[in-house]
Amino acid sequence: MAKIGLYLCECGxxxxxxxxxxxxxxxxxxxxxxxGIERHKLFCSADGKKFLAESIKKNGFERFVIAACSPKQHExxxxxxxxxxxxxxQMFQLVNIREQCAWTVPDKEQATGKALRxxxxxxxxxxxxxxLEQKEIDCNPxxxxxxxxxxxxxxxxxxxxxxxxxxxxxxxxxxxxxxxRGLLFPAMEPAGDFxxxxxxxxxxxxxxxxxxxCKVKEVLGFFGSFVxxxxxxxxxxxxxxxxxxxxxxxxxxxxxxxxxxxxxGKLDGVYTADEIxxxxxxxxxxxxxxxxxxxxxxxxxxxxxxGYCSKMCCVNSMKxxxxxxxxxxxxxxxxxxxxxxxxxxxxDRFYKETxxxxxxxxxxxxxxxxGGDSGLTVKYKQPGGTGAELAVDMVVLSxxxxxxxxxxxxxxxxxxxVDESGFFVExxxxxxxxxxxxxxxxxxxxxxGPGDTRDTxxxxxxxxxxxxxxxxxxxxxQLETRTSEVSEKLCVGCGTCVTVCAYGATTLDESRHIAxxxxxxxxxxxxxxxACPSGAAKHRHFTTRQLNQEVTEILK
Amino acid sequence: MAENNNVxxxxxxxxGIEASLLLSNAGRKVYLVERNSYFGGTVIKSEEVFPNMExxxxxxxxxxxxxxxxKNIELLTLTDVTDVQGDVGDFTVxxxxxxxxxxxxxxxxxxxxxxxxxxxxxxxFEEGLMKRKAIFLACAGALPNxxxxxxxxxLRAKGEDCTACKDxxxxxxxxxxxxxxxxxIKVGAIIVATGYQLGxxxxxxxxxxGKIENVFHxFEFERLRASNGPTExxxxxxxxxxxxxxxxxxxxxxxxxGYCSxxxxxxxxxxACYAFDKVEGVEVHEFxxxxxxxxxxxxxxxxxxKEKGVKLVRARGVELSGNGEGVRITYQDxxxGKDTVDVDMVVLAxxxxxxxxxxxxxxLLGIEPGDFGFFKTTEFDPVATKRAGIFVAGCNEGPxxxxxxxxxxxAAVAAVLNGSxxxxxxxxxxxxxx
Ligand SMILES: Cc1cc2nc3c(=O)[nH]c(=O)nc-3n(C[C@H](O)[C@H](O)[C@H](O)COP(=O)(O)OP(=O)(O)OC[C@H]3O[C@@H](n4cnc5c(N)ncnc54)[C@H](O)[C@@H]3O)c2cc1C
Ligand SMILES: Cc1cc2nc3c(=O)[nH]c(=O)nc-3n(C[C@H](O)[C@H](O)[C@H](O)COP(=O)(O)OP(=O)(O)OC[C@H]3O[C@@H](n4cnc5c(N)ncnc54)[C@H](O)[C@@H]3O)c2cc1C
Ligand code: SF4
Ligand code: SF4
Ligand code: SF4
Ligand code: SF4
Ligand code: SF4
Numbered sequence: 001m002a003k004i005g006l007y008l009c010e011c012g013x014x015x016x017x018x019x020x021x022x023x024x025x026x027x028x029x030x031x032x033x034x035x036g037i038e039r040h041k042l043f044c045s046a047d048g049k050k051f052l053a054e055s056i057k058k059n060g061f062e063r064f065v066i067a068a069c070s071p072k073q074h075e076x077x078x079x080x081x082x083x084x085x086x087x088x089x090q091m092f093q094l095v096n097i098r099e100q101c102a103w104t105v106p107d108k109e110q111a112t113g114k115a116l117r118x119x120x121x122x123x124x125x126x127x128x129x130x131x132l133e134q135k136e137i138d139c140n141p142x143x144x145x146x147x148x149x150x151x152x153x154x155x156x157x158x159x160x161x162x163x164x165x166x167x168x169x170x171x172x173x174x175x176x177x178x179x180x181r182g183l184l185f186p187a188m189e190p191a192g193d194f195x196x197x198x199x200x201x202x203x204x205x206x207x208x209x210x211x212x213x214c215k216v217k218e219v220l221g222f223f224g225s226f227v228x229x230x231x232x233x234x235x236x237x238x239x240x241x242x243x244x245x246x247x248x249x250x251x252x253x254x255x256x257x258x259x260x261x262x263x264x265g266k267l268d269g270v271y272t273a274d275e276i277x278x279x280x281x282x283x284x285x286x287x288x289x290x291x292x293x294x295x296x297x298x299x300x301x302x303x304x305x306x307g308y309c310s311k312m313c314c315v316n317s318m319k320x321x322x323x324x325x326x327x328x329x330x331x332x333x334x335x336x337x338x339x340x341x342x343x344x345x346x347x348d349r350f351y352k353e354t355x356x357x358x359x360x361x362x363x364x365x366x367x368x369x370x371g372g373d374s375g376l377t378v379k380y381k382q383p384g385g386t387g388a389e390l391a392v393d394m395v396v397l398s399x400x401x402x403x404x405x406x407x408x409x410x411x412x413x414x415x416x417x418v419d420e421s422g423f424f425v426e427x428x429x430x431x432x433x434x435x436x437x438x439x440x441x442x443x444x445x446x447x448x449g450p451g452d453t454r455d456t457x458x459x460x461x462x463x464x465x466x467x468x469x470x471x472x473x474x475x476x477x478q479l480e481t482r483t484s485e486v487s488e489k490l491c492v493g494c495g496t497c498v499t500v501c502a503y504g505a506t507t508l509d510e511s512r513h514i515a516x517x518x519x520x521x522x523x524x525x526x527x528x529x530x531a532c533p534s535g536a537a538k539h540r541h542f543t544t545r546q547l548n549q550e551v552t553e554i555l556k
Numbered sequence: 557m558a559e560n561n562n563v564x565x566x567x568x569x570x571x572g573i574e575a576s577l578l579l580s581n582a583g584r585k586v587y588l589v590e591r592n593s594y595f596g597g598t599v600i601k602s603e604e605v606f607p608n609m610e611x612x613x614x615x616x617x618x619x620x621x622x623x624x625x626x627k628n629i630e631l632l633t634l635t636d637v638t639d640v641q642g643d644v645g646d647f648t649v650x651x652x653x654x655x656x657x658x659x660x661x662x663x664x665x666x667x668x669x670x671x672x673x674x675x676x677x678x679x680x681f682e683e684g685l686m687k688r689k690a691i692f693l694a695c696a697g698a699l700p701n702x703x704x705x706x707x708x709x710x711l712r713a714k715g716e717d718c719t720a721c722k723d724x725x726x727x728x729x730x731x732x733x734x735x736x737x738x739x740x741i742k743v744g745a746i747i748v749a750t751g752y753q754l755g756x757x758x759x760x761x762x763x764x765x766g767k768i769e770n771v772f773h774x775f776e777f778e779r780l781r782a783s784n785g786p787t788e789x790x791x792x793x794x795x796x797x798x799x800x801x802x803x804x805x806x807x808x809x810x811x812x813x814g815y816c817s818x819x820x821x822x823x824x825x826x827x828a829c830y831a832f833d834k835v836e837g838v839e840v841h842e843f844x845x846x847x848x849x850x851x852x853x854x855x856x857x858x859x860x861x862k863e864k865g866v867k868l869v870r871a872r873g874v875e876l877s878g879n880g881e882g883v884r885i886t887y888q889d890x891x892x893g894k895d896t897v898d899v900d901m902v903v904l905a906x907x908x909x910x911x912x913x914x915x916x917x918x919x920l921l922g923i924e925p926g927d928f929g930f931f932k933t934t935e936f937d938p939v940a941t942k943r944a945g946i947f948v949a950g951c952n953e954g955p956x957x958x959x960x961x962x963x964x965x966x967a968a969v970a971a972v973l974n975g976s977x978x979x980x981x982x983x984x985x986x987x988x989x990x
Contacts, residue, residue, distance in 0.1 A: 012726045014666055042664065042727065076625050158970050187935050194936065311850035339847045343818040345927050345954040383870065384891030423852055429608060431615055433959045434966065449852040458938045461967030468973040469582035
């Protein structure tokens with residue numbers, strides 16, 4: 001049997017006062033399972049660590065147990081000591097007799113009893129610990145970007161440098177939703193002035209390879225090593241290799257056809273904001289059969305159907321309204337809104353400027369557009385329930401942004417998910433907002449939710465930050481050591497582990513009818529090991545044997 | 557000349573933490589400077605965070621521990637930046653660290669030194685809702701897990717020979733001899749992540765803050781709900797009663813300030829959820845002007861609160877007055893005119909403002925304070941300032957949710973890692989240059 005050392009930390013008075021360490025030492029010694037027991041006032045201190053290292057070496061311990069504080073606080077500290085003295089860092093067990101005993105059990109007798117059980121369990125468990133290897137793999141720093149809107153363009157420009165190539169696949173032309181915009185809020189600059197130089201930079205960058213009019217057929221592989229298959233319009237297939245994948249597939253303007261109350265597609269003079277911009281505000285005003293003397297801009301079109309507020313359409317409505325006023329001073333413009341969504345430091349001012357240009361604002365609860373010989377009638381209910389009516393020549397429907405319909409297909413390909421609206425789901429909505437559950441797959445721009453150009457650009461840069469900091473050319477990727485494996489002999493190929501793995505680390509090897517764990521993707525959560533009905537999936541540091549022995553000892 | 561790859565991050569809130577961890581991951585050496593004795597910023601004031609009502613400390617503490625263990629990151633608490641010279645790739649920065657009087661190496665955070673300290677003052681972290689000693693930890697769980705002595709109120713600063721805390725410490729962690737220190741570092745880039753503070757609501761007499769007993773501001777309410785706070789998570793009025801009704805007031809100071817603070821519609825709705833979770837049968841009224849819950853998660857969050865029973869009232873011209881122990885809310889409802897509601901407590905959502913000292917820092921760094929004192933960035937490069945090599949992230953650039961703060965911090969990291977090599981086309985129209 002391996003030579004095991006036990007170390008008892010007093011943690012000043014914290015443990016020493018609350019637990020009878022003399023008794024603990026005496027009883028463990030009686031058990032006869034450890035080769036030596038030592039105490040220290042504070043093992044985590046510089047002095048304590050030195051003492052620990054010297055003691056392990058001097059006594060020739062092959063494994064050790066240290067009874068001290070929470071692994072959250074000092075597992076790393078003691079793993080380092082283990083490494084320093086030449087032991088595999090898995091060859092020890094930290095028992096938390098501070099938070100779980102000293103600080104929570106007021107009665108000293110009971111606290112001591114509880115600590116004894118925990119320590120015995122650890123002494124038993126540590127005998128079954130296996131040395132695990134810290135593996136590293138070479139990584140491919142190249143980036144594969146899907147979608148050539150502003151999000152994709154920015155990711156490409158911000159990641160393509162010496163030592164790193166970027167492949168960008170766009171199903172149509174570059175530019176996304178911005179290519180058909182006139183002016184961009186809030187700066188009110190022509191979208192082309194903004195987009196043009198960026199597309200030029202993209203085309204002129206030797207590190208960027210563009211694949212326009214291409215379909216993404218398949219993406220296989222994992223973080224550090226993805227392989228993508230593209231198909232050109234002519235049916236030619238292209239294979240690409242990259243270390244990370246960025247989904248920048250954007251969104252689309254909501255189509256209000258299905259909402260009867262707006263008369264869209266039926267009534268002349270009812271346009272969506274998107275359409276107005278595509279045709280050009282000025283053109284519409286001058287080319288319509290009769291002069292446009294009055295316009296109603298209706299907010300929140302599709303908001304209830306979509307289930308969320310799209311954030312950009314309030315400001316976009318104002319952008320259109322003020323352009324109308326600027327181009328035709330005699331045209332009355334009324335904005336019918338529900339709530340004004342003007343978040344952040346710039347938009348209240350934009351609203352005030354719009355008002356100053358003579359745009360009127362009125363709140364509505366519900367609205368209906370009908371047509372007649374003399375023009376359009378907008379009937380709406382005001383807050384409080386009273387009805388009101390506007391006779392106008394033109395109606396602009398300010399629609400929100402709907403998710404890109406091709407998202408679910410891509411999500412499937414990359415083992416990530418889309419939410420009920422069809423946007424890609426983040427790894428963590430707050431802490432990891434541009435990462436996904438598949439390591440190395442990132443999301444940026446309207447592919448992850450509605451937003452304006454500025455939002456899109458920050459997210460694209462964030463994605464670049466994640467890519468640049470995780471896949472450094474020449475640096476090898478360190479893998480998780482405490483992972484799971486599937487025994488070829490025991491696995492019946494039922495696929496249970498594949499369903500429970502949140503990281504897409506388990507797959508079925510069809511030819512051998514067994515499940516396999518990809519060590520690069522496995523984060524060692526243990527889901528597969530606990531779900532596997534045949535005991536084939538096993539966590540390397542939480543084996544059934546280790547757990548069984550540990551728990552049995554505690555319950556004795 | 558070779559570029560210096562080290563990075564200075566100023567401010568150790570969520571933005572500073574995220575940026576530092578990513579930079580370290582890319583192999584960069586990071587100096588993370590924080591003026592408080594603890595780090596984590598404002599997030600650690602919250603018990604739970606929208607939109608998923610997750611436990612805030614459970615989210616942040618692992619990141620903090622990771623940072624404390626990270627050998628590439630040097631966290632300097634109680635430290636201010638006093639001078640910045642040089643240029644992108646080669647900045648020389650002077651730092652001034654105030655003495656903690658407690659050794660971060662020896663102290664284990666046992667707290668034995670608090671009790672004997674004879675001094676008692678308001679705990680700023682708890683918004684004055686409870687007291688602390690001259691030797692103190694901002695709150696239970698604050699990191700680094702070691703107290704600091706506040707020499708502004710320690711008896712020794714008044715010439716007395718008190719050694720009560722030192723006598724109580726079993727680990728020889730306290731040293732009154734510790735001196736303030738200055739040091740000079742060299743870095744190639746700087747990320748400014750100095751965050752925000754809440755606007756002073758006593759400026760607006762109509763809300764009666766400071767006069768009407770049971771009017772609170774948002775951070776006070778966060779601390780009331782916090783399980784490590786003054787009431788251990790029990791929502792109570794200042795006189796210790798459990799409120800039967802609560803009024804939440806939106807947009808406090810928005811008109812005067814001239815901008816929407818972006819997160820208060822969401823966090824007030826979170827407060828409604830807090831109240832329903834903690835106080836059985838409580839009535840919650842939200843008085844709002846415009847409801848701003850943008851993005852894919854906002855509406856759902858609001859709908860959930862509505863289901864729990866929050867009453868949403870569109871209101872203008874809100875005025876508060878004392879009403880016995882409670883508060884009377886008078887407002888214009890836009891339909892029938894003036895109306896009133898009586899409640900046991902009121903919570904105000906003040907504007908999010910740039911942190912104190914932001915102006916001076918901007919001057920020192922040679923970057924521009926922009927609208928409302930938030931740092932100015934180029935229009936379509938939302939982390940770049942007018943000075944090459946200095947980037948901003950988090951709420952000092954404008955009010956934001958945690959999600960947006962993390963996104964911007966990661967974006968700032970990209971800018972640093974790109975260095976001066978950032979593409980040139982993107983700089984074409986650059987409003988911050990004018
Ligand atoms: C009417 C309207 C007006 C607007 N006005 C403004 C404004 O004034 N100011 C402002 O800041 N913002 C404005 N916006 C918002 C702005 O357009 C978006 O924020 C921005 O375009 C989002 O960029 P993106 O790259 O995320 O998405 P997109 O622009 O949608 O680009 C996505 C790209 O991905 C491609 N793609 C999709 N699926 C695939 C696939 N499977 N494979 C390959 N490629 C794919 C698409 O073809 C597209 O080119 C407006 C939006 C609309 C609808
Ligand atoms: C009441 C309330 C509730 C909220 N709830 C939520 C929520 O539920 N969900 C959500 O997503 N968002 C919420 N938010 C928003 C959230 O708090 C912010 O997005 C986030 O905390 C901002 O992080 P930050 O790092 O930018 O700033 P901060 O947290 O302010 O951190 C800045 C740090 O910089 C330090 N510092 C400042 N100046 C200097 C200087 N000169 N030198 C050195 N250091 C300095 C500060 O001490 C601080 O530690 C809420 C906000 C409020 C007001
Ligand atoms: S941004 Fe404005 S118009 Fe668009 S959905 Fe939100 S509230 Fe409605
Ligand atoms: S341990 Fe977790 S991450 Fe690893 S394969 Fe099993 S389920 Fe997936
Ligand atoms: S010296 Fe005395 S007053 Fe000062 S912190 Fe210590 S106990 Fe408190
Ligand atoms: S200074 Fe000493 S007594 Fe105070 S918390 Fe630290 S170790 Fe404990
Ligand atoms: S977020 Fe809501 S409460 Fe805050 S200022 Fe904006 S509209 Fe008002």
